[in-house]
Amino acid sequence: MTSLLQVDNLVKNFGGLTAVSDVSLHLNNNELVALIGPNGAGKTTLFNLLTGVIPATSGSIVLKGTNGTFALNDKKAYQIAKLGLSRTFQNIRLFKNLSVIDNVLIAMTSRYKEGFLSSIFRLPNYYKTEQRVTEDAKKLLALFELEDQTDVLAKNLPYGTQRRLEIVRALATKPQILFLDEPAAGMNPEETANLTQLILKVQHRFHITILLIEHDMSLVMNLAERIYVLDHGSLLAEGNPDEIKSNPKVIKAYLGEGE
Amino acid sequence: MKANFKYNIIWLIIMISGFYLMNTLILIGVINAFIENMLVTIGINIILATGLNLIIGFAGQFSLGHAGFMAIGAYATAIITQTATTPAGFYLSIVIGIVVSILVALIVGIPTLRLRGDYLAIATMGAAEIIRIIINNMKITGGAAGIFNIPQLASWPTVYTMVCVTTIIIVNFIHSRGGRAVTSVREDEIAAEAMGINVFKWKLAAFTLGAATAAVAGSLHASFLQTISPNDFGIMESISILIIVVLGGVGSITGTFVAAAVLGVLDTVLQDFGALRMVIYAAALILIMIFKPSGLLGTWELSIKRCFKRFGRKERVKQ
Amino acid sequence: MQTIFQQIINGLSLGSIYALLALGYTMVYGIIKLINFAHGDIYMLGAFWGYYVINVWHFNFISALLSAMVVGAVSGVIIEYFAYRPLRHSPRIAALITAIGVSFLLENGMSYLFSSNTRDFPQIIKQVNYNIGGVLISNIQVLILVTACILMILLQVIIKKTKMGRAMRAVSVDPDAAELVGININWTISFTFALGSALAGAAGVLIGLYYNSIDPLMGMTPGIKAFVAAVLGGIGSVPGASVGGFLIGILETFFQSIGLSAYKDAVVYFVLIVILLIMPAGIFGKNAKEKV
Numbered sequence: 001m002t003s004l005l006q007v008d009n010l011v012k013n014f015g016g017l018t019a020v021s022d023v024s025l026h027l028n029n030n031e032l033v034a035l036i037g038p039n040g041a042g043k044t045t046l047f048n049l050l051t052g053v054i055p056a057t058s059g060s061i062v063l064k065g066t067n068g069t070f071a072l073n074d075k076k077a078y079q080i081a082k083l084g085l086s087r088t089f090q091n092i093r094l095f096k097n098l099s100v101i102d103n104v105l106i107a108m109t110s111r112y113k114e115g116f117l118s119s120i121f122r123l124p125n126y127y128k129t130e131q132r133v134t135e136d137a138k139k140l141l142a143l144f145e146l147e148d149q150t151d152v153l154a155k156n157l158p159y160g161t162q163r164r165l166e167i168v169r170a171l172a173t174k175p176q177i178l179f180l181d182e183p184a185a186g187m188n189p190e191e192t193a194n195l196t197q198l199i200l201k202v203q204h205r206f207h208i209t210i211l212l213i214e215h216d217m218s219l220v221m222n223l224a225e226r227i228y229v230l231d232h233g234s235l236l237a238e239g240n241p242d243e244i245k246s247n248p249k250v251i252k253a254y255l256g257e258g259e
Numbered sequence: 260m261k262a263n264f265k266y267n268i269i270w271l272i273i274m275i276s277g278f279y280l281m282n283t284l285i286l287i288g289v290i291n292a293f294i295e296n297m298l299v300t301i302g303i304n305i306i307l308a309t310g311l312n313l314i315i316g317f318a319g320q321f322s323l324g325h326a327g328f329m330a331i332g333a334y335a336t337a338i339i340t341q342t343a344t345t346p347a348g349f350y351l352s353i354v355i356g357i358v359v360s361i362l363v364a365l366i367v368g369i370p371t372l373r374l375r376g377d378y379l380a381i382a383t384m385g386a387a388e389i390i391r392i393i394i395n396n397m398k399i400t401g402g403a404a405g406i407f408n409i410p411q412l413a414s415w416p417t418v419y420t421m422v423c424v425t426t427i428i429i430v431n432f433i434h435s436r437g438g439r440a441v442t443s444v445r446e447d448e449i450a451a452e453a454m455g456i457n458v459f460k461w462k463l464a465a466f467t468l469g470a471a472t473a474a475v476a477g478s479l480h481a482s483f484l485q486t487i488s489p490n491d492f493g494i495m496e497s498i499s500i501l502i503i504v505v506l507g508g509v510g511s512i513t514g515t516f517v518a519a520a521v522l523g524v525l526d527t528v529l530q531d532f533g534a535l536r537m538v539i540y541a542a543a544l545i546l547i548m549i550f551k552p553s554g555l556l557g558t559w560e561l562s563i564k565r566c567f568k569r570f571g572r573k574e575r576v577k578q
Numbered sequence: 579m580q581t582i583f584q585q586i587i588n589g590l591s592l593g594s595i596y597a598l599l600a601l602g603y604t605m606v607y608g609i610i611k612l613i614n615f616a617h618g619d620i621y622m623l624g625a626f627w628g629y630y631v632i633n634v635w636h637f638n639f640i641s642a643l644l645s646a647m648v649v650g651a652v653s654g655v656i657i658e659y660f661a662y663r664p665l666r667h668s669p670r671i672a673a674l675i676t677a678i679g680v681s682f683l684l685e686n687g688m689s690y691l692f693s694s695n696t697r698d699f700p701q702i703i704k705q706v707n708y709n710i711g712g713v714l715i716s717n718i719q720v721l722i723l724v725t726a727c728i729l730m731i732l733l734q735v736i737i738k739k740t741k742m743g744r745a746m747r748a749v750s751v752d753p754d755a756a757e758l759v760g761i762n763i764n765w766t767i768s769f770t771f772a773l774g775s776a777l778a779g780a781a782g783v784l785i786g787l788y789y790n791s792i793d794p795l796m797g798m799t800p801g802i803k804a805f806v807a808a809v810l811g812g813i814g815s816v817p818g819a820s821v822g823g824f825l826i827g828i829l830e831t832f833f834q835s836i837g838l839s840a841y842k843d844a845v846v847y848f849v850l851i852v853i854l855l856i857m858p859a860g861i862f863g864k865n866a867k868e869k870v
Contacts, residue, residue: 051453081455089453095446097558098439106443109436110455119435120428126435127263133436173455321671370855377613381809382854384802385847392844494802498678505675534690541682545661548676552668 002064004029004209005050005085005177010059012042012049012233019045021233023059027177032203032210034224036217036244038253042233043213044090047179050211051087052077065176082110086175088166090182090213096155100146100165103154104137107172137172143205144168144198160191164198171206178202180212184219192219199223221245229253266563274423281419293527295415299483301523302418303476306425308503308515310472313429315501316510316558317438318465319445320372321380325500327387328470330394330492331363332356332477337406337487338399349412349482356474363390364470365463372462387497395489405488406481413482421479425472430512432468441465506547508554513561518554580712585835586828591719591788593827594726598781599804600811600819601733602654602774608750608814609770611670615677616657618801619684620775624650624782625699625792626688632700639702643725643783650779651772658771663764681801688794696793699786722784729777730820736773737816746770750814806850812863821861825849 003026012020020042027033035043048054050061052075061072065084072080086107095103112133118125141147144164149157157165163183170178183199184192196219203210214220220227221241229237229244231253237244244250281298284290290298311325335356340348371382394400432438440461443451448458481487503522507514525543529536547555599621606614624646631637631645661680665673706717737743745766748756757763785800786792807826811818826846833842853861 053449053453076457077449077452078455078457081453087453089450093447093450093453095443095450097446098442102439102442105436106439106451106456107454109440112436114436116432116437119437120431122263122267122431129436169454315671371851374854374858377607377813378809378854378858378860380613381806382851385806385850388847389844392841396840502675502678505671509669509671534686537682537686538690541679541686544679545676545683548668548672548679549661549664552665552672554672 003027004031004064006060006062006064007050008060008062010046010049010061011057012045012054013057019233020049020056023230023233023235025228025235025238027209027211030203030207030209032199032223032225033212034220034227035211035213035230036215036220036227037230037236041230043230044181045233046230047087047181047211047213051085051179052080063176078110081173081175084174084176085179086170086173086177087179088163088170088181088183090185092162092166094154094162094166094169097153099151099153100141100157101134101137101150103165103169104140104172105133107169108133108137111174140168140172160187163187163195167198167202171202175208177209177211180210180214182213182215184214184216192216195219196222262564266567269563278416278419281415285415297523297527299415299418299479301519302415302422303480303483304500304503304519304523305422305516306472306476306479307500308507308519309426309429309512310469310476311500312504312507312509312512312515313433313441313472314465314469315504316508317433317445318441318462320462320466321376322383322466322469323380323494323497323501324367324383324385324387324390325469325473326492326494326496327367327390328360328364328473329477329480329496330387330390330489331360332474333481333487333492334394334400334406334477335359335474336478336481337409340410340412340482341406344410344412346412349478353475353478356478357471360470360474361467364467368463368466372459372466384494384497387492388494391489391492394492400489403489405486405491407486409481409485409487411482411485413479418479418483421475425475426512429468429472433512437461437464502544506544506554508556508558510558511554511556511560513559514554514556517556521555581835583711583713585831587713587715587719588835589828589831590824591722591827592831593824594723595781595785595788595823596800596804596807596827597820597823598726598729598777598784599800600807600823601730601816602778603805603808604811604813604816604819605746605770605774607808609746609767610662610666610673612662612673612677613805614662614774615674615801616661616680616684617774617778618797618799618804619681620650620653620657620797621778621782621785621800622688622792622794622797623653623684624779625786625796626692626782626794627779628783628786629697629699629792632702639721639783639787642702643780646779646783647776648779650782651776654771654775654778655768658768663767681797685794685798692794694794696791699790699792701787701790703787718787722788725780725784729780733773733777734816742766742769803846806846809860810850810853812857812860815860815862818860818862 005027007026008024010020010023011018023046035046037043049056052072056073063070063072063083070083072083095106112129114126114129138147138150141150146165146168154162154165167180167183184195187195199210200223202208224241226238226240227244228235229250236253237247237250239247281290285295307325307329311322314320314322332353336349336352339352339355343351367383367386371379371386374382395403400406440456441464443454443456444458444461452458503518504515506522507518525540529539532539599617602617603614606612606617627646627649628642632642637645657680661676662673665676703718703721708715737746745756745761746769748761749763749766753763803826804823807822808819810825811820811822829846829849830842833839833845857863
């Protein structure tokens with residue numbers, strides 16, 4: 001079986017510091033994988049490498065998606081996003097001063113065309129396109145119970161809703177793989193439970209692969225089909241939740257770090 | 260679809276009635292040559308500041324070189340209409356000014372738009388100064404003395420029409436796919452990239468569109484005032500356009516209109532104060548900023564659609 | 579060879595004045611991230627003060643210089659208190675426009691009160707030219723260079739060795755954290771303005787001696803040049819501002835000497851753009867990457 005995303009020997013050095021060293025991993029189609037590890041293990045750096053926010057020092061990232069096979073190493077973040085890798089951020093990065101629907105519409109930008117002239121002179125084509133994409137955006141928002149807040153500015157949403165909107169925004173790019181960076185951070189148990197349902201819904205309804213970083217172990221153990229454990233920049237273990245729970249190296253890494 | 264058509268018609272009616280209002284006021288002598296001059300200056304400033312507001316307020320790129328692009332348009336018109344003294348020559352010169360200005364905007368923008376914040380401001384200011392100094396030392400531009408006796412092919416209706424056209428283009432751009440992409444760059448470059456937005460491309464798009472409208476304003480300025488010199492397009496001109504944008508509210512086109520009008524009127528009224536004029540102007544500027552740091556209108560925007568909605572709601576409440 | 583040395587000497591003395599001004603820009607920017615457009619006009623105030631005290635009260639060079647520094651410092655603190663402090667938490671572009679407003683106010687206020695005529699700066703020190711191996715150096719050039727260097731070293735000592743200097747560095751890195759550890763932010767910012775503006779006041783007297791003419795708009799162009807110097811050196815960096823100032827001074831005199839004086843400013847801006855493209859935060863600036 002060929003995996004959707006194949007990462008081999010990925011390395012990232014910051015000056016003399018090796019943040020990610022020789023990491024190899026793969027993601028299969030429609031799989032829900034978790035990436036865990038103590039603070040400072042390099043999880044977010046790994047996300048940044050995979051989504052092109054920062055360039056890797058060496059190694060290869062290959063996407064075998066529905067549109068063909070692409071090496072992602074030398075691609076810029078926006079190109080990677082267009083190829084179907086989308087993400088959320090640890091510290092929410094919504095377009096704060098824009099409305100909920102604009103946040104979603106912006107993420108849809110590369111999915112549709114709207115000629116410069118037809119938008120400037122408001123040709124019929126412009127209205128048709130606008131209507132179509134706005135409806136698409138509204139449908140997507142409705143799936144996540146945000147349809148009543150389309151005109152609210154993102155910064156005025158409650159914290160949990162902002163996290164939800166960030167996931168919706170990421171989905172609006174029509175990704176094949178969704179990276180969630182600590183989606184449950186700062187949430188109470190009830191919100192976390194809702195989030196668990198939401199992530200499952202995303203996985204099944206959109207048939208996409210999800211890789212999530214999370215510190216909330218109950219959420220990880222409930223959700224993940226497979227888990228990668230990262231420590232000091234390198235992979236410590238891989239396996240299903242039960243294997244990881246009983247892996248002595250993992251237990252040592254966590255207890256040793258005092259988490 | 261029908262509703263949109265209705266709003267567009269209303270805007271069209273507003274623009275046409277504005278035109279006839281001015282026409283009538285001039286005919287019956289309420290607007291004399293002096294006021295007409297003031298209104299034309301306000302119009303040209305609106306074109307300049309709307310373009311700069313697109314770059315600063317919507318794309319979030321701090322450019323301090325707007326006067327450089329204005330100079331390109333002005334000199335294109337001045338040089339071309341001296342030999343082709345016809346309206347056709349004038350419009351041709353506008354087009355050439357736009358094309359040259361877009362080319363220069365690309366040459367300046369491709370390297371400098373990678374810079375951030377104040378570094379970008381200083382780099383664009385430097386680029387505009389380089390443009391000015393080159394013009395200052397060329398023969399065809401008349402050197403430091405500039406060009407005078409430029410045929411007056413732009414009258415107030417030309418300026419009025421151009422204000423409408425450039426505003427329509429910029430506002431419509433802002434409310435389209437491109438405009439949203441540009442605004443996302445202002446909000447968060449990293450998040451925009453992660454959503455598939457080619458940040459650099461959209462920065463450049465906003466920058467060149469702004470530069471193109473500045474060239475139009477320059478053409479009108481040259482043709483209406485009939486005299487230009489390189490010193491009209493120095494750092495101070497860029498700064499005074501910036502002042503209009505910030506005073507009106509960064510990110511509000513309506514604010515730009517209001518600020519351009521307020522400053523235009525203020526400037527005219529203060530003519531009587533002689534030397535004290537600039538002192539009062541400066542003090543007013545400082546006070547407005549201290550008491551209204553987000554500008555006169557903040558990011559508020561006049562929208563017929565919203566007016567209608569609000570009006571409609573009141574009607575319903577009454578019933 | 580001689581002409582090269584000659585140009586270097588000329589460039590250094592012009593550059594030292596730019597450097598003095600650039601230091602004020604860089605310190606203020608470092609601490610409140612504001613391009614203090616009015617800084618060039620404080621230098622004009624310093625020059626006018628020197629003009630009056632020398633003519634009216636017959637001050638000598640040293641006392642004129644020191645009193646101009648005091649006047650510069652006081653006006654800097656007043657401007658910060660009334661115009662910039664209310665805007666400390668406003669959008670930065672609003673503070674920038676206010677700074678431009680203050681600049682206009684000073685330029686036009688001075689023109690209004692004392693007329694906009696250009697006047698001759700009293701030559702309290704007789705110009706003597708020394709010929710060293712074919713290179714002409716005037717005593718005024720030496721004086722400017724030495725004074726500027728002494729002031730810059732003094733500034734470096736204040737920033738690196740004193741408690742106030744440490745507070746300044748702390749506030750420029752993180753004002754909130756600095757406040758938490760008991761640093762009085764308002765005092766520190768006022769002190770920074772005083773220090774930077776004092777240097778501008780000194781530069782005003784020095785330029786008066788050098789160019790022998792002053793007018794209310796004299797601060798505009800050197801102000802912008804000095805800011806360019808600060809950016810070139812890496813804004814926020816004190817050694818950067820000095821290096822940037824000297825670099826621009828030398829560039830300008832060099833291009834003037836090879837007959838391209840019409841293009842000297844264009845060259846300065848061109849070099850600025852090129853340097854920023856290679857080093858986006860200037861020569862000594864730290865390029866802070868945003869954390870994701």
